[in-house]
Amino acid sequence: MTMIFGVPLAVFMGQLMLGLINGAFYALLSLGLAVIFGLLKIINFAHGAQYMLGAFAAMLALEYLGINYWAALLLVPLVVGTFGAVLERLILRRIAHLDHLYGLLLTYGLALIFEGTLINIFGVSGSSYPTPEALQGGLNLGFMFLPTYRAWVLVAALVVCGGTWFIIERTRLGAYLRAGTENPALMQAFGVNVPQLITLTYGFGVALAAFAGVLAAPLYPVSPTMGSSLLIVVFAVVVIGGMGSILGAILTGLAMGLIEGLTKVYYPEAANTVIFLVMILVLLLRPSGLFGKEA
Amino acid sequence: MATTHSLTPAMQRQRSARMRRNMLYLVLLGLALLAPLAIYPVFLMKVLCFALFACAFNLLLGFAGLLSFGHAAFLATGGYFTGIMLSSYPGLTPEAGILIGTLAAVVLGTFFGVLSIRRQGIYFAMVTLALAQMVYFFFIQAPFTGGEDGLHGVPRGELFGLISLSDNLPMYYFVLTIFVIGFAIIQRTVHSPFGQVLKAIRENEPRAVSLGYNVDAYKLVAFVISAGLAGLAGSTKTVVFQLASLTDAHWHMSGEVILMTLLGGVGTLFGPVVGAGLVVSLQTQLAQSPIGNWVSVILGAIFVICVLSFRSGIVGEIQKMVRKNFK
Amino acid sequence: MTQEFILETRGLTKEFRGFTAVDDVNLRVREGHIHALIGPNGAGKTTVFNLLTKFLPPTRGEILYRGKPITNMRANEIARLGLVRSFQISAVFAHMTAMENVRVALQRRLGTSFHFWKSEKSLEHLNERAIELLDEVGLKEYADVLTVEMPYGRKRALEVATTLALDPTVMLLDEPTQGMGAEDVDRIVELIRRVAKGRTVLMVEHNLSVVSRLCDRITVLARGSVLAEGDYQSVSRDPRVREAYMGSDADTQEEASA
Amino acid sequence: QMSDDAVRIGYLADMSGTYRDLAGPGGLEALKMAVEDIGGEVNGVPIEVFSADDRNSADVGANTVRGWVDQENVDLVAGMVASSVSIAVSKVLEEAGSLAIISGSAASSITNEHCTPNHLHWVYDTYPLANGTAKAVVDQGGDTWFMLTADYAFGHALEADVSEVVEANGGEIVGGVRHPFPTSDFSSYILQAQGSGADIVGLANAGSDTVNAIKTASQFGLTQTGQQLAGLLIFLNDVHAMGLEATQGLLLTTGWYWDMDEASREWSERYFERVGRMPTMVQAGVYSSTMHYLNAVEAAGTDESQAVRAQMAETPVEDFFARNGRIREDGRMVHDMYLAEVKSPEESTGEWDLYEIKSTIPAEEAYRPLAESQCKLVQN
Amino acid sequence: MSQAAQTLGETQDRDGAEMLRISDLHAFYGESHILHGVDIDVRRGELVTLLGRNGAGRSTTLKAIMNMVGRRTGSIVINGNETLAMKPHRIPRLGVGYCPEERGIFASLDVEENLLLPPTVRSGGMDLDEIYTMFPNLYERRRSQGTRLSGGEQQMLAMARILRTGARLLLLDEITEGLAPVIVQALGEVLIKLKERGMTIVLVEQNFRFAAPLADRHFVMEHGRIIEEISAAELPARREHLNTLLGV
Ligand SMILES: Nc1ncnc2c1ncn2[C@@H]1O[C@H](COP(=O)(O)OP(=O)(O)OP(=O)(O)O)[C@@H](O)[C@H]1O
Ligand SMILES: Nc1ncnc2c1ncn2[C@@H]1O[C@H](COP(=O)(O)OP(=O)(O)OP(=O)(O)O)[C@@H](O)[C@H]1O
Ligand SMILES: [Mg+2]
């Protein structure tokens, strides 16, 4: 059969597919970061924790309230997003006028708190979330056996990413967002309720993370630490893409997933580091990132 | 006329401030010399190591306005290199081992700097974080670091081949000396022509360029100095505890040093020392208390509180008060 | 013989995503002149400045300083050559005193700026010079004031002082009098006249009275390319210039600000 | 005679991190049970218990212990999971002179190249886990293996042990992949394992890596397609966390199981009362080791570490935890180990009814023979 | 506050033609006390200027009206509503349009998006075509990023932007700054048109020559106070005096 660099085509295709699926997560998360960064100008270090909260919320909802996966897919982002909005209202807002590095530090602190608390309540070994009946089993793509659920993850993530992109780049609300990011004071002088806008945006960004969390729940053990290490990779993805554009965040996410996937076949030892290596390369060749606007 | 010019009121104020500061330093040094009589020296040494680490970090954040989220990499590099050297070359004296570790950190710092310096603010933070994470993975896989187990039984050896450091007291005074040297370097760097340009760059980069300054070069130098001193801290730490482990390379460590600096006072020379002291004692106390497993939560809470309502940190707040009352 | 031209551009062009901001400009600045660059908004004056000082890379064309090409130098190297610019929006070191602002400029010549082991006391002998410079722009009493606390007009003056500190051979001033009260304007005009001695000045200016009072030579830009060049009289008479730039009440404009 | 007015025991473990559920607070509770059961005092002096979180950090652990010995003069340090911590602590104690009993760590190096007169290794180590499992599996006919190895010292060592045993017993390693540590998404590697066509996929990794690998394997229907997983380092809390759906049929070696006999059940019920979870082998081991230590102190009439150690070594270890247990000169407590298979959801009758004990590996076969030891305390 | 309430009480029974009434307004940036008791009143349809040297506090006055400064005391009554306690985003909805000194063009929006950005607060604003005919440059560059415009172009955009919203009270800060005379002339005509439409305009100007023919009254500021009020009628007579005040 056809080989690609000594790997059977089938396996090769399979790996690409899996890479794409992981890429979908990177895309969702870096998108959320980009949206929040846009208006609040802070890197939301709690993003990983909020992704984790999403997964946990789904699991607890199932365990104690009997809320099934599909309902959770809608409710959890709503709830966690609202929680995010509250955080913004009560805490983040107080430092809005400061250097944005403070935002990074504050959210880092929050992340520590969330993670630590859940560790003390649930331990770290994590528990598992059952795959919804409708999505059990798998599809035979000919070149691989693809669990239905993973296929679904890919679709769902892409749809959500696309929707977000449209809202921000193509609607009037999006224009408000972009303008608000630059000169909130003036936006207010035009009669726009900026604080409200900010709260909603942060809530939305957090909701995206939570959504990713719910998607991830059936795939990985739901544990308090599931977010933090992932987040750093996503940071690298963000640097590679450059915070410039929403679309950039999405595409870079997917691309990095693919690259990582291939590394796992050809040189697994580097699978954890390949994205960082790409980042270094990009920094050397194009410091502002592939899609970065600012110099 | 001219003479009065050259000593404006502001500068007279500076002068007298400098006086007061030096007095303070002398007093503190005296205390440090006596401390081991009262306090457990190993604990003191830990504090000093982290204090130096935090000061090095603060040189970058407080005086060049660059928030590095990857300083753990330098701490660990210093530590591992010193550890490997001292355990594989028994002839090597501790100070030599420490020197080698520091140099290793300097080299790594140059590499990091060249890559990250061109990005500002949050990007800089993320880039350094990512680079440090890569170093972390490297240390896990590298054969010579002992992976998860880490390096153990690093000999403390004899200082200059003369004074045995196996006892805690001589070790302590050696560490104290290293700390004082490191601190002096930072203090001087900040109050030097270089420090002035650094400040100008922080204030308005394009203008600094138009005045003919190659800003990247200045930032890079600042970064390398900071990295080197962080490495020095790591190397010393390894000699003290006779081991080097992944903890120092983990990004939580980068977070902790930020916390120390923030708590003590960013941009104040002495703040990081106070911060380090507090955080280290806190960790030691908590770890043995019933709420030991809430350490990270508590650290997180402190972080939040500092950022929300305590931004100039302990030393910063004190300075404010002093300024209010004596002006 | 290019020597008499200290600064010269050949076919200088800058395009931003297809839009040509500066279009094949051949600028020749004579040594010792005060040369004005005027033109309607959006003519490309600031962009020309950014190109000359390498804050923007040109799309095409050459820049010569004393006949030698400097097209590929970095911004800070250009400054070291002695071409120092000011900015259209004031640029100062906000949290340093006026005196420190100037001193940062002065200290570069010492060549000790990388010396992180030297004491900053080694800079104090510059203070006198710094305060002289402040005095020249009438900011002596501000010497110890943090720049943030100074009014806009003063900041612009301070910027000029800082530029002077480098003792530049060519000063590029982008609208030095923008947003200033009348007496500030007069002070700056006098200042420029004074410091221009033995120097070359290239300035962007809207205030025509300033131009008429100061400049030996004027280049009029419009839509990115040179429309006319000459001394004030000839230029201001040029019908195209009047039409494109000054508008009908050019003269009243003069009185107004005179 | 006692060194001072109390016997002080410090419990050092990861109380908040990855290994929290393996030893953690539960282990401390077990230790306290032991102290209470012996009446809170030996030779007329009270027993004091300290505890600290090592946060899986060698230097935090080493410092804590250094402080304990220098300032509190602690006599025994118990618990310890991360092998980096265990080794660091043992080095400290070798200087300071007190005793450590390591219950949580897996690294067999602890009583091999890193052995000291000042520490014992109680519950298990990688050697029996690798051998026990591998041998049993090959005997059951699984003789082509694909190794999924964590790419760092520990993983490599485990892989080496297994390969040796497999080949020694007529099996064959047909392929393998070294994945970075840690890894959260194993799908790609599982795919490669499926491609290899081996009967057995051996997991030469630990903790969350093992868990993730197993979970992913079940999603990709690895077991349906006729392959079987062999977990080398997997514990009760992992299986409990993953659920039987994902783990059923998994073969593993354990040093003890709460439901393996009457004595164990009886003790575990008491433990459950206090903690609300069933004990892992490590937590049970903490009780067993502490009890053995205290008895030795009582018997020896002193808490001087070497005397106590000698006393402990003389007394065979026979309790609800250990069968045919004895302490070797290298500090290894050898005892019977058990090959277990994870039950299927149908077979399981309760939340904690997870294992079925298949066979017993006799103490003397289970552990690395002293003949192969590099321990400085062993004369070869 | 009590004093503010009282002024509010007054406004009702005074003639409704009063659009803006500032009394004893103090404003602060953090520590620094910028406005020391400003009193201004503007009738509907009037065009008044705020003259003064740099740093006199004119921009700050406008910012204070929009509640964009640190702290304010005193009273600001717009159209009979006391606004001192209002949130910043409510004030424009009273029909106020503000054109800031530093222009405030949005980089992430193209020219047209910039134009369409401010929500319309009242009917009767200009529509896009009118605006483009008034500022042809903007039409040419309507698809390019806002801040890529030249200083002058940006000034036009900033001005044009608030003409759309249908605000009845315009606060314009140095709109001729850095503009070429032709454009300045054009703007002058625009202002006249706006007056005809019955708008009320507060104009902060450096360019007195530009302001003089347009204004009904001139307020002269010095050190954060109104030191002089001159009506168009008295202007010729008091020109000298004014020049000395402005240091022209
Ligand atoms: N953000 C600020 N923080 C502190 N002080 C300020 C701030 N903005 C302005 N000031 C000070 O307030 C005073 C008035 O400034 P303002 O901008 O109102 O002057 P102006 O009359 O508008 O003059 P111009 O607009 O020509 O600069 C000045 O002394 C200025 O330094
Ligand atoms: N970075 C940029 N990207 C795209 N277009 C730009 C950029 N900078 C300037 N332009 C365009 O180039 C043209 C010239 O701009 P420039 O600022 O040089 O004009 P100017 O002569 O300085 O006008 P003003 O006197 O108003 O400052 C303008 O049309 C502007 O829109
Ligand atoms: Mg310009």
Ligand SMILES: [Mg+2]
């Ligand atoms: Mg005792």
